[in-house]
Amino acid sequence: MSTQPTNPEHHRQYHRQTTAIRVGQRRTAEQEHSEPIFATSSYVFANAQQASERFSGEQAGNVYSRFTNPTVAGFENRLAAMEGAQYCVATCSGMAAISGLVLALLNSGEHIVASTGLFGSTVALFTNYFSRFNIDTTFVDLTEPTQWQHAVRANTKLMFLETPSNPLCEIGDIAAIAQIANQGGILLAVDNAFCTPVLQQPFSLGADIVVHTATKYLDGQGRCVGGALVTNDEKIHDELFAMLRTTGPCMSPFNAWTFSKGLETLALRMKQHCENALGVAEWLVAHPAVERVYYPGLASHPQHKLAQSQHSGFGGIVSFEVSGGKQAAWQVIDATEFISITANLGDTKTTITHPASTTHARITQQQRDNARVTDSLIRVSVGLEYVDDIIGDLKTGLDKIA
Numbered sequence: 001m002s003t004q005p006t007n008p009e010h011h012r013q014y015h016r017q018t019t020a021i022r023v024g025q026r027r028t029a030e031q032e033h034s035e036p037i038f039a040t041s042s043y044v045f046a047n048a049q050q051a052s053e054r055f056s057g058e059q060a061g062n063v064y065s066r067f068t069n070p071t072v073a074g075f076e077n078r079l080a081a082m083e084g085a086q087y088c089v090a091t092c093s094g095m096a097a098i099s100g101l102v103l104a105l106l107n108s109g110e111h112i113v114a115s116t117g118l119f120g121s122t123v124a125l126f127t128n129y130f131s132r133f134n135i136d137t138t139f140v141d142l143t144e145p146t147q148w149q150h151a152v153r154a155n156t157k158l159m160f161l162e163t164p165s166n167p168l169c170e171i172g173d174i175a176a177i178a179q180i181a182n183q184g185g186i187l188l189a190v191d192n193a194f195c196t197p198v199l200q201q202p203f204s205l206g207a208d209i210v211v212h213t214a215t216k217y218l219d220g221q222g223r224c225v226g227g228a229l230v231t232n233d234e235k236i237h238d239e240l241f242a243m244l245r246t247t248g249p250c251m252s253p254f255n256a257w258t259f260s261k262g263l264e265t266l267a268l269r270m271k272q273h274c275e276n277a278l279g280v281a282e283w284l285v286a287h288p289a290v291e292r293v294y295y296p297g298l299a300s301h302p303q304h305k306l307a308q309s310q311h312s313g314f315g316g317i318v319s320f321e322v323s324g325g326k327q328a329a330w331q332v333i334d335a336t337e338f339i340s341i342t343a344n345l346g347d348t349k350t351t352i353t354h355p356a357s358t359t360h361a362r363i364t365q366q367q368r369d370n371a372r373v374t375d376s377l378i379r380v381s382v383g384l385e386y387v388d389d390i391i392g393d394l395k396t397g398l399d400k401i402a
């Protein structure tokens, strides 16, 4: 069972949808149709000589599942191929991927430029923890490439962005920021959680590393926590692999199997998430209790044109502000019947959350203001239920506060 990187020559002839279903499977002698789960922590060797050669790296092959596991390799190869890349390292969570990325590629004294609207835990990680290792982060506006340019210092090593942003769905111009990073010899990492490789390909726009939480759309059914780092650069891959396999946040074989199966239906699910989200966003715009709707698929969205050129769909996340502040927002959330009140997103089940008191509660008021996460903001991850039912469930609370 080999764990070679994805061979792009072999897979280039297939559409991403075929890749998602066919790449990454190595059938065993049992001729199983679906991918097996290799629930094993370790591997046996034919003899002492082979053990020695496997440990020294002279011979490729599995040694221990913290390093490689065939089920995990299947997921890594499938996700890499979908991103149009060569290499992938899977992790036990999206946050493990982000912390591993920084630990692997930055030294103490180096600097990060990142967008303000990042996932709450990512902001906390950069601000509260990496600062302790003398790695400082400057937060800039995702939508203003000139701010990225001005934030560059001699010691800047990494640019990190998430587009569309969470929860306001702002769009960053990946190609423009990649050009600034490239000119400065700075690496660009893109968190592709909201779009997935189905809707957005950061490598084709100049990114060096794509960051994933597998917990969201890749699984898509709210079952497992996982993450991944994808790259086309062998040297970067080797550094990521060495750091992550030494520090230890590896993906479990069961979770890798779940995510591989999730990828098989990702394109179909994303198509329907986009369609339902647009339906919900358009309905919200017309409701008298709604002050503002954030969805890149609306012509009124400030980066609608950029989203059109950068995405093949606008995603499943819709945020909106209601009149009446936190009390009204909580009322709308509490009036729902089937929509799940949970911070998770990217699920077949529609979820609703109040970012200011949940996902963005641990950051400071100043950071919340910078990210423009107000008390009247509600985020909906539009699922795959029938769209009129989703709208009906939001309508109950909105009609009450109107």
Ligand SMILES: *Cc1c(COP(=O)(O)O)cnc(C)c1O
Residues within 6 Å of the ligand: 093, 094, 095, 096, 119, 122, 162, 166, 191, 193, 194, 213, 214, 215, 216, 225, 226, 227
């Ligand atoms: C959830 C999320 C993460 C973190 O992923 P976990 O799997 O929860 O650790 C990172 N970035 C974005 C955009 C997310 O939504």
